[in-house]
Amino acid sequence: MxxxxxxxxxxxxxxxxxxxxxxxxxxxxxxxxxxxxxxxxxxxxxxxxxxxxxxxxxxxxxxxxxxxxxxxxxxxxxxxxxxxxxxxxxxxxxxxxxxxxxxxxxxxxxxxxxxxxxxxxxxxxxxxxxxxxxxxxxxxxxxxxxxxxxxxxxxxxxxxxxxxxxxxxxxxxxxxxxxxxxxxxxxxxxxxxxxxxxxxxxxxxxxxxxxxxxxxxxxxxxxxxxxxxxxxxxxxxxxxxxxxxxxAVARFIGSPTINLLPAEVSPEGRLQVAGIETGLVTEPGPATLGIRAEDIHLAPEGIPARLIRTETHGADRYLTCQLATGDGQTIVLRQGASDPRPAHPQDKVHLRFAEGSAHVFGPDGRRRNHSHHRMVAA
Amino acid sequence: MRRFIPHILLAAGAAVMLLPFYWMILTSIRTPAEIFDISLWPVPDRFNGVENYGQAATSVPIARFMLNGVIVCSGILFVQVLTAVPAAYALAKLRFPGRRILMALVIAALCVPMQALALPLFVGLAQANLLNTYFAQMAPFFLSVFAIFLFRQSFRSYPDEIIEAARMDGFSEMEICWGLVLRGSLPSLAAFAIFSVVAHWNDLYWPMIVVSDTALAPPPLGMLLFSDAETGANYGALMAGATMITAPMIVCFVLARRHFIAGITMTGVK
Amino acid sequence: MTIAIGHTARSRIVTRGLLFALPAILLMAVIYIIPVIVLMGFSLTDYSLGALNWRFVGLQNFVAAFKDPVFLRSLTNTALYAAIVIPAGVFLGLGVALLVHGRKASRGFWETAYFLPVTATLVAMATVWQFLLHPSLGPVNAAIKWFGFDPVSFLGNPALLIPTMALIGVWQILGFNMVLFLAGLTAIPQDLHEAARMDGARNPIDRFLTVTWPMLGPTTLFVVVTTSISAFKVFETVAVLTKGRSGSETLLYALYLEGFEYSNTGYAAALTLIFLAIVLILSIGQTVRMDRKVHY
Structure with missing residues (x-):
């Protein structure tokens, strides 16, 4: 009934x-x-x-x-x-x-x-x-x-x-x-x-x-x-x-909001953010790279950035970082509270993300297929 | 001392305002011989109230006037509410073609005093052989554009979601209008009822036009006929009649002052 | 197919709205629209009730009206009446409201006392006034004589008829205006009075002029409009006190005589339209005010 x-x-x-x-x-x-x-x-x-x-x-x-x-x-x-x-x-x-x-x-x-x-x-x-x-x-x-x-x-x-x-x-x-x-x-x-x-x-x-x-x-x-x-x-x-x-869906769903970085894909298909190779391969032309906060990690080497702010949310910790290159894009990443405490604000850090968790969107806003050919270069 | 100045001023003014009421009641219990006594002393030499009120009630049919007033006022109010509530509900909550035109007409009609329509309405009623009927006394007031305007304003604030919930629950539109929305506007209904009854109980112009039969006269017209017939003869009885005609509204007013003031001042259209 | 079904459902909603408004629409036509049209028609004819034939006379009725000494007199009488009732009714109403507004415990009593004449049947009260103002029987003249003056024949002296009726008009409308002003006064935020006090408006007259009076502007306009409309509709007092004798007709009373006593329907229709024009001009302000609260 x-x-x-x-x-x-x-x-x-x-x-x-x-x-x-x-x-x-x-x-x-x-x-x-x-x-x-x-x-x-x-x-x-x-x-x-x-x-x-x-x-x-x-x-x-x-x-x-x-x-x-x-x-x-x-x-x-x-x-x-x-x-x-x-x-x-x-x-x-x-x-x-x-x-x-x-x-x-x-x-x-x-x-x-x-x-x-x-x-x-x-x-x-x-x-x-x-x-x-x-x-x-x-x-x-x-x-x-x-x-x-x-x-x-x-x-x-x-x-x-x-x-x-x-x-x-x-x-x-x-x-x-x-x-x-x-x-x-x-x-x-x-x-x-x-x-x-x-x-x-x-x-x-x-x-x-x-x-x-x-x-x-x-x-x-x-x-x-x-x-x-x-x-x-x-x-x-x-x-x-x-x-x-x-x-639009990526932006609406999820908290904190997904990180969206303007990206450029070279004629041979390599996706770059702020001039840095990401290791992702897709169709040439402008694109947007989306990465969720939990898919980014601090690493000994990777995309260079500067830590701006740390927010503790109980079980989670949000780190806001600013990319060292490009026009100073900020990125939020999520850590577990038990992860080692990050460096002090203003310190230099390196960011890495798993290619499998990245989302690539074309200029029309639609999701685009991509593959990855190697790890992120420094 | 300065604290008392307002009270003194108010008391002096109030004495003037209330003097006619006091004089009316005082004279209504005095004997004809005492009419020439201009003193304001409240206790008459001989209490003559019984005779005066008795005469007022028997020599002219005051009771009949009052009954006529009750019939006319309640008839008018009943039809006014019956027609204005659905119209106001439609204007406030329903969509139909011509809604804006109807609203504009209502607002335009608010400016037209009844006295301006009296002539054609009188001719129409005369042609239809309806003069000297209760119907003729009531008919021009069957539609109160003021009631439509007032109820519409009030109905608009009723939550749409409750109306929608009621529609989903299976209420008919009539039940929603009368059972839910009007129930939410009871203060407006009360205020309008007072406004309407006071206005028509006290109205002289229209009854004077359509009523010549004493048996159908409402209180003000009856009072006019009474004072014409009795002037000079017996002020005591005349004042007793005036007291009886004025009393119902005065008593209701004193009992429900707040509602009365709200009802009558809702509009400048009197 | 689905569109057709949607259409019937939609038209059902539309019918429902119309059905609810229908009684009001019909009555609107019968009570307002048709009579106004008929009235305009009458005003262009020499029709008189009961007459078998009538003819079209164009604007002659209007021309005649402005040559008719009775009508012109009723117009000046009404203007004189209004010239007394409007300022006196408005300012006394305001004064009483200001005095009553400050009272706490006794406010209800004063409100009742001043509002009582508004509720009372004017026909009955006019009869009482007639008695009160009686040259020999009334207490008013007794008081005048006690002060050593000659008695005043309020309702005998033709020059005093209109002013006397105007005083009764003021007596009747004062309480109504008081209540409107009280509502306006209540709506003025207390902070403004306090701010004025902080700003150095030390005495009450300063505070009245800097805060109260400007803030009462809209109320005052409304009160003036309603008072003038009631003034132009004065009828009961004339019907009871003078019946228009000694040239004391007012507009509405002259209209009543022409239309209903003498049955000069065509001419009375022209007078009615003049009366309507005056009332409409007066009520434009009021309607604009009410209209502003309406959002459709």
């Missing part, structure tokens, strides 16, 4: 002159946790709202479990959504809030009316709703809050109520629009674990919109990274991290 695939094909959407979504195709597999990631304005929220039926696409098709739902009202799509602001009904208690999706689905209009509704709603239906509300509240540990109003709850508690309201029924999928962005950092990390655990327990399809790559990396089965209304890359978190398809 809660494991439906969602298929989008050719989704287009413009607001006035601005094109927000350009021909999006995306297959969300049943039971998968898929994140839509990107910077604000990339179209990820619009795409989610189109799936929800809150926004009409200009063209294209939305199918849930193989059925075309493009023309259906949001309430007929059987999807549950958790909103960024949680969107709790302010005049209802937590109990009534969680019960609402069930009341709307199982009770007739007269039975939903205030006062008289109590008399018209069949006792059995009411009991079933009460039971489901209790189960959901227990799962999210908010039983003690059931009789409060949303205004009396903290941000984290509201978040749980919103989740409970989503999972009280069995929707085809859960849609979440930046649900953690209003929480403080510690609570956010905690809720991340809970959400991932919830997904494992329910085995339901989750579509999760966020601008925070850490959230996407830690929870998702797959990530769709969106840039300017297109899906730039779709893959597992590992794929996006290890083999970014474009410069």
């Amino acid at each position: 809660t494991r439906k695939s969602i298929d989008l094909s050719g989704i287009r959407k413009s607001f006035g002159q601005t094109q927000v979504l350009a021909d999006i195709d995306l297959q969300v597999r049943e039971g998968e946790f898929l994140s839509l990631v990107g910077m604000s304005g990339c179209g990820k929220s619009t795409l989610l709202r189109i799936i929800a039926g809150l926004e009409m696409p200009d063209g294209g098709q939305v199918a849930i479990g193989g059925n075309d739902v493009t023309a259906l009202d949001p309430s007929d799509r059987n999807l549950a959504m958790v909103f960024q602001s949680y969107a709790l009904y302010p005049h209802m208690t937590v109990r009534q809030n969680i019960a609402t999706p069930l009341r709307m689905r199982t009770l007739s209009l007269p039975a939903r009316l205030p006062l008289v509704g109590r008399l018209l709603a069949p006792r059995e239906a009411r009991n079933r709703i009460a039971e489901a509300v209790n189960d959901a509240a227990e799962m999210l540990q908010i039983v003690h809050l059931l009789d409060r109003k949303p205004a009396q709850l903290s941000g984290g508690q509201r978040q749980r109520v919103a989740l409970a309201r989503a999972l009280v029924r069995q929707p085809a999928a859960f849609l979440m629009d930046e649900p953690l962005s209003n929480l403080d950092a510690k609570l956010r990390a905690h809720m991340r674990d809970e959400l991932a655990a919830l997904h494992r327990r329910l085995g339901a399809t989750f579509i999760y919109v966020t601008h925070d790559q850490v959230e996407a990396m830690t929870m998702s089965d797959r990530i769709a990274l969106m840039i300017e209304g297109r899906i730039e890359q779709l893959g597992t978190p590992d794929e996006l991290y290890r083999t970014p398809a474009t410069l």
